[in-house]
Amino acid sequence: xxTVSSWLRSPCPALVVDAVGAVHGMNDAARTLFPEQVLPxxxxxxxxxxxxxxxxxxxxxxxxxxxxxxxxLDETDLLLERDRAALLARMSSELMTSLNPERCMNVVxxxxxxxxxDEAVVxxxxxxxxxxxxRCLRGGTxxxxxxxxxxxxxxxxxxALRGFPPVPSRxxxxxxxxxxxxxxxxxxxxxxxxxxxxxxxxxILIRRDKQFTEAEEAFARLFASRAxxxxxxxxxxxxxxxxxxRLTRDLLPPVLHRYEHVELAGRYRASxxxxxxxxxxxxxxxxxxxxxFVLFGDVCGKGLDAAVQTGRVRTAVHALxxxxxxHDQVLHALNQALLTTDESRFITTVVGTISPExxxxxxxxxxxxxxxxxxxxxxxxxxAARNKGTLVGILPKILTETDExxxxxxxxxxxxxxxxxxxxxxxxxxxxxxxxxLHRALTACGGMPAEALVEHVHMLASQxxxxxxxxxxxxxxxxxxxxxxx
Amino acid sequence: MKPVxxxxxxxxxxxxxxxxxxxxxxxxxxADERGHETVLLDVVGAVQKRVGQEWAANRISVAQEHAITAxxxxxxxxxxITRPRREPEHGRVTVACVDGEWHALPARLxxxxxxxxxxxxxxxxxxxxxxxxxxxxxxxGPDVVAxxxxxxxxxPVAHSTMTACQATGVPVMVGGAAFGxxxxxxxxxxxxxxxxxxxxxxxxxxxxxxxxxxxxxxPVDDLPHLADQEYTLVTxxxxxxxxxxxxxxxxxxxxxxxxxxxxRHHTAEDLAHIVDHLATALYVDDDSLFVDFLSWTGAVLNAxxxxxxxxxxxxxxxxxxxxxxxxxxRMLAQTRxxxxxxx
Numbered sequence: 001x002x003t004v005s006s007w008l009r010s011p012c013p014a015l016v017v018d019a020v021g022a023v024h025g026m027n028d029a030a031r032t033l034f035p036e037q038v039l040p041x042x043x044x045x046x047x048x049x050x051x052x053x054x055x056x057x058x059x060x061x062x063x064x065x066x067x068x069x070x071x072x073l074d075e076t077d078l079l080l081e082r083d084r085a086a087l088l089a090r091m092s093s094e095l096m097t098s099l100n101p102e103r104c105m106n107v108v109x110x111x112x113x114x115x116x117x118d119e120a121v122v123x124x125x126x127x128x129x130x131x132x133x134x135r136c137l138r139g140g141t142x143x144x145x146x147x148x149x150x151x152x153x154x155x156x157x158x159x160a161l162r163g164f165p166p167v168p169s170r171x172x173x174x175x176x177x178x179x180x181x182x183x184x185x186x187x188x189x190x191x192x193x194x195x196x197x198x199x200x201x202x203x204i205l206i207r208r209d210k211q212f213t214e215a216e217e218a219f220a221r222l223f224a225s226r227a228x229x230x231x232x233x234x235x236x237x238x239x240x241x242x243x244x245x246r247l248t249r250d251l252l253p254p255v256l257h258r259y260e261h262v263e264l265a266g267r268y269r270a271s272x273x274x275x276x277x278x279x280x281x282x283x284x285x286x287x288x289x290x291x292x293f294v295l296f297g298d299v300c301g302k303g304l305d306a307a308v309q310t311g312r313v314r315t316a317v318h319a320l321x322x323x324x325x326x327h328d329q330v331l332h333a334l335n336q337a338l339l340t341t342d343e344s345r346f347i348t349t350v351v352g353t354i355s356p357e358x359x360x361x362x363x364x365x366x367x368x369x370x371x372x373x374x375x376x377x378x379x380x381x382x383x384a385a386r387n388k389g390t391l392v393g394i395l396p397k398i399l400t401e402t403d404e405x406x407x408x409x410x411x412x413x414x415x416x417x418x419x420x421x422x423x424x425x426x427x428x429x430x431x432x433x434x435x436x437x438l439h440r441a442l443t444a445c446g447g448m449p450a451e452a453l454v455e456h457v458h459m460l461a462s463q464x465x466x467x468x469x470x471x472x473x474x475x476x477x478x479x480x481x482x483x484x485x486x
Numbered sequence: 487m488k489p490v491x492x493x494x495x496x497x498x499x500x501x502x503x504x505x506x507x508x509x510x511x512x513x514x515x516x517a518d519e520r521g522h523e524t525v526l527l528d529v530v531g532a533v534q535k536r537v538g539q540e541w542a543a544n545r546i547s548v549a550q551e552h553a554i555t556a557x558x559x560x561x562x563x564x565x566x567i568t569r570p571r572r573e574p575e576h577g578r579v580t581v582a583c584v585d586g587e588w589h590a591l592p593a594r595l596x597x598x599x600x601x602x603x604x605x606x607x608x609x610x611x612x613x614x615x616x617x618x619x620x621x622x623x624x625x626x627g628p629d630v631v632a633x634x635x636x637x638x639x640x641x642p643v644a645h646s647t648m649t650a651c652q653a654t655g656v657p658v659m660v661g662g663a664a665f666g667x668x669x670x671x672x673x674x675x676x677x678x679x680x681x682x683x684x685x686x687x688x689x690x691x692x693x694x695x696x697x698x699x700x701x702x703x704x705p706v707d708d709l710p711h712l713a714d715q716e717y718t719l720v721t722x723x724x725x726x727x728x729x730x731x732x733x734x735x736x737x738x739x740x741x742x743x744x745x746x747x748x749x750r751h752h753t754a755e756d757l758a759h760i761v762d763h764l765a766t767a768l769y770v771d772d773d774s775l776f777v778d779f780l781s782w783t784g785a786v787l788n789a790x791x792x793x794x795x796x797x798x799x800x801x802x803x804x805x806x807x808x809x810x811x812x813x814x815x816r817m818l819a820q821t822r823x824x825x826x827x828x829x
Contacts, residue, residue: 093701097655100627107655234624241625273585273615410504427754428732429725440748444549447504452556456549458613459588466725466758482504 013056013072015039016063024067033072043070048079055079084219087115091223095230099237102132102144108193108203108227109136116220117205117212121181122193123151124201124231125161132201153178154204160192163199167192169221187211191220193228200231251277251311253474254284258450261290261356263479265450267458271302271419271472278472279306280417283314285321290356293321294478296415297349297370302472309345313338317351327351327366331392331400335368338393346393350415352478360480361407366400368392371418374439376453378410380446382439385413407480410447416457419473423461433464450479487519494532501533501557502550509557510564522565523602526595527684530558530565534591542782544789555591562591566598574606576692577629580656582610582619584635584644584664592662593634596684600632603688616647623654630696631656632687635664638779639762642717642769645675645705652678652699659696661687671770676700676708709771716811717768724765727807728757734803739796756783757800764804764814773817780821784828794828801825 007014013030017023023037031037033051040049045060049072056072063069091111098104105122112120113136124132131149136142151157154177156170172188182188187207193200203224205212212220256264270278279299287293295317299306316337320330330351338344348370355362365373367387375383389400405413416438423433441460445453454475461473488496493516500508517525537554540546546554581597583590590612597609608626610619623631631651635644641664648658657678665672669680678696681687706712720727732754736742745753760780767776780801784794805818 090701094655097653097702098627099624099654103627103655237624241621269613274617276618425725427725427751427758428729430729441549444547445553448549448553449504449506449556449560451559452552455556455588456552459552462586482506 012074014069015072016067016069018067030072048075088222088226091115092226095226098230099234101231101234101238102134104227104231104234105132105134105201106136106142106144108231109134109142112136112203112205112220112223112227113138113140113142116216116223118185118208119182119206121204121206122201122227122231123149123157123161123204124235125163125199131161147180149180150178154181154190156190157202157204160190160202161199163192163195166194169217169224182206184208189217189220191224193224193231195228195232195235198232198235200228200235203227248277248307250314251307253280253282256282256284256476258481259290259292261481262292262354262361263450263481264292264294264476265454265479266476267454267474269419269458269462269470269473270307271470275303275307277304277307277310278302279310280419280472280474281310281314282415282474282476283317285318287321287325287353292354293325294352294354294415294476295349296351296474296476297347297368298417298419298472298474299347300345306345306472309347312341312344313347313349325353327353327364327402328400331366331368331389331398335392335395335398339396344393346391349392350387352413352415354478357406359483360409360411361478363405363407363413363478364402365405365413366402368398368400371416371421371435373405374414374416374442375405375407376412376414376442376445376448378408378447380443382442407478409480409482412445412448412450412453412477412479414442414453414457415474415476415478417472417474419471420457420461420475423464423470423473425465425468429466429468433461447482450477453477453479488516490520490524490528490532493525493529494536497529497533497558497561498536501554501561502546504553504557506557506560509561513561513565514568517565517568522569523599523685526562526565526598526602530562530591531595531684533558542786542789544786555589559591559594562594562598569598569602572604574601575604576606578606578608578626579630579632579691580608580610580619580623580626580628581632581634582614583612584633584640584647585613585615585619586640586643587612587635587637589634589636589662592636592684593632596632596634596661596687599684599688600691603692605688605691616643616650619647620650620654623651623656628656630659630691632659632661634662635660636662638664638775639759639766640664641671641766645708645769648675648677649703649705649708652676653702655698657696657699659687659691666775670772674708674770675705709769711771711813712769714813716813717765720761720765720768720808720811720814724758724761727761727804728754730807731757731761731800731803734806735800738799738803759783760797760800760804764817767817768811768813771813773820776817777821777824781824781828784825788828794825797825798822 008027010027011029013033014027015030016025043058049056049058054076057075059071061069094107109120109122119137122134130146133147134142134144156167159167169189169191174185174188177188185206185208189205191203193203253268256266266282279302281297283295285293299309320333349368350370351366353364365385367389369389369391372384372387385405386403387401390398421433421435454477457475496512513525537551541551579600581593583593597607601607651658659679660672660677661681672680681690763779764776787794801818801822808814
């Protein structure tokens with residue numbers, strides 16, 4: 001039961017107003033809030049009123065005598081926290097979007113300039129010839145550039161950039177700040193961006209007219225810790241992605257181009273969408289006398305392990321070609337090399353030597369257990385090369401068989417892996433694409449340019465698979481160019 | 487100066503004959519007179535449009551379509567090599583096709599035009615798995631991604647690719663026939679911009695900065711109707727649907743007993759296309775996408791000497807299979823009306 005005295009001592013401001021709006025009484029808290037006894041013009045139940053920098057929710061209680069008691073519940077801190085939580089949620093979601101360090105720094109500077117300071121500067125640890133620096137003025141667009149700045153000129157900045165030892169935020173004497181950082185400002189605070197293992201840099205907040213409050217600085221630290229995580233995640237990703245790129249560059253099939261006498265085109269798609277490399281491979285090397293050596297094949301299995309093996313095979317063949325270009329000798333040596341390598345897988349392969357001949361091409365082909373290449377004549381006739389041979393890298397001795405194919409201008413030779421013919425699917429979802437279907441499709445491809453031929457074959461197999469899973473796929477076309485009409 | 491239409495005819499003929507030398511000469515001569523952009527868009531682009539029309543009218547095969555496109559592509563390469571060099575002075579744009587898209591030329595034309603207009607362009611082409619595209623965006627941080635899609639059935643993938651790109655904070659511009667006449671699906675999917683053609687895409691990027699994408703969201707947030715799961719269930723059972731409709735047709739159409747393997751395969755393929763388009767129409771919730779596809783199929787069949795009415799039993803069988811799917815029922819009923827009255 002509320003007694004009169006407890007009402008008067010309540011920490012919550014309360015006042016009693018009569019029917020015409022005259023104040024009948026106030027408790028101690030209300031008296032402190034309204035020393036002049038001047039009330040805000042209209043109180044409404046459930047709405048906020050602002051008095052002396054604070055915010056109160058007005059609650060109306062009707063009394064029996066027709067007067068009204070207004071209780072004013074202080075909600076300043078609640079609103080502040082709610083704003084901060086919303087801001088942090090928004091900031092986090094914006095910070096999380098990108099794994100690009102530059103974009104991340106821009107987002108951090110823009111958010112900081114919008115919500116924390118008049119100007120924000122994000123400095124990252126040195127990279128190359130300087131420090132990546134992003135600046136943003138409130139309401140402006142962030143600018144990113146590599147700057148050669150002396151971070152030692154700013155107290156605490158070099159420690160913040162090293163990420164070790166851990167340092168707190170620091171106030172900088174604005175008068176001592178170097179010109180590149182800020183001029184004619186009132187307050188500068190440097191906050192490290194904790195990178196959790198990878199230093200992410202430092203956030204510098206600049207105010208032109210007033211000091212930062214303690215609460216603002218605390219909030220800035222909270223923001224900085226999230227920003228640091230985002231920037232360091234982006235840096236880590238970039239580092240890893242660039243390592244992967246460099247390591248897999250040599251495992252990717254080369255981009256084929258045309259030579260004076262030969263059109264070459266290749267298509268490659270690894271089985272997994274997240275992988276770029278797989279177990280199918282091809283390579284082209286120039287030999288003397290305008291000859292080209294083509295290596296094509298498939299390592300047993302797929303994925304990264306198979307891809308690594310394709311790298312070994314390609315390197316080995318490249319080295320062998322410096323001393324011997326005879327197909328049998330190359331394949332026998334490759335067989336020995338694979339047999340004596342630990343954890344190596346066997347391969348199927350076909351190698352070819354292309355020589356220009358009387359306007360067309362002569363191709364010597366030798367198979368190590370690979371699917372026989374197909375000749376597509378200009379008139380749409382399709383014939384398979386007579387090649388057998390055994391797998392390479394499984395038995396101490398291999399058998400090889402060499403065939404020669406002559407391509408007239410417009411004719412093509414198609415090399416493909418079983419990812420094409422064993423593509424499973426079709427409109428009914430239960431058939432293999434198969435060699436017969438490939439043959440039939442190729443009869444419509446007479447005289448096609450090499451790029452069109454490989455694209456067409458790749459498309460047929462991919463569409464056959466539809467949305468299902470597929471093996472690595474590789475196709476190469478060797479085409480004798482049509483003569484330029486004189 | 488030759489009229490543009492004559493240059494288009496000349497390139498068309500050279501491409502049809504597979505004569506890349508003549509094709510290259512035609513475009514290079516025209517570029518001297520009219521500038522690269524005009525030749526790329528009004529000559530090469532026009533020829534590519536004709537390829538689609540000729541194929542639909544059964545005057546060229548898919549293989550010929552590829553051969554012509556390859557010659558056209560080499561003509562673009564010749565134009566690209568002779569392109570007046572300029573330092574990129576505008577933003578960086580990544581141009582790619584939605585995965586599964588085989589028509590790379592429209593995207594390539596856009597990439598060339600943007601480079602001509604002074605953008606820094608990364609052209610990734612077709613057959614880029616979405617995870618690679620996203621990694622690329624993180625690595626390079628472009629100002630805009632331009633995605634091209636010409637096949638309607640790629641729309642669901644186009645949508646998820648767009649959403650994935652936007653989640654990296656990069657605004658997405660889309661274009662291509664798949665997005666509908668006035669880009670209606672682009673808007674439905676929440677694209678940051680849609681352009682009718684390469685020229686207007688370049689104009690738009692020069693005149694405005696695209697808005698940053700909204701915070702990351704689920705693709706289903708753009709399309710609340712997906713909650714009924716019709717799309718999911720039809721896609722999941724697509725091949726089973728095709729099989730059972732195919733068997734039903736065998737019972738109903740005695741002539742099928744004497745079909746060659748090739749004819750059987752074409753029938754099954756047509757059924758698969760119908761189911762794929764029905765699924766896509768359910769995805770975007772647009773009856774007209776399915777109706778238009780069927781009337782187009784009917785026209786193609788007519789061009790090949792087959793009456794469009796052969797489609798009706800297939801649609802009826804499909805409708806029997808999808809009794810519990812109200813949206814699919816509605817679409818199939820409309821389409822059957824259209825097919826029955828086609829001549």
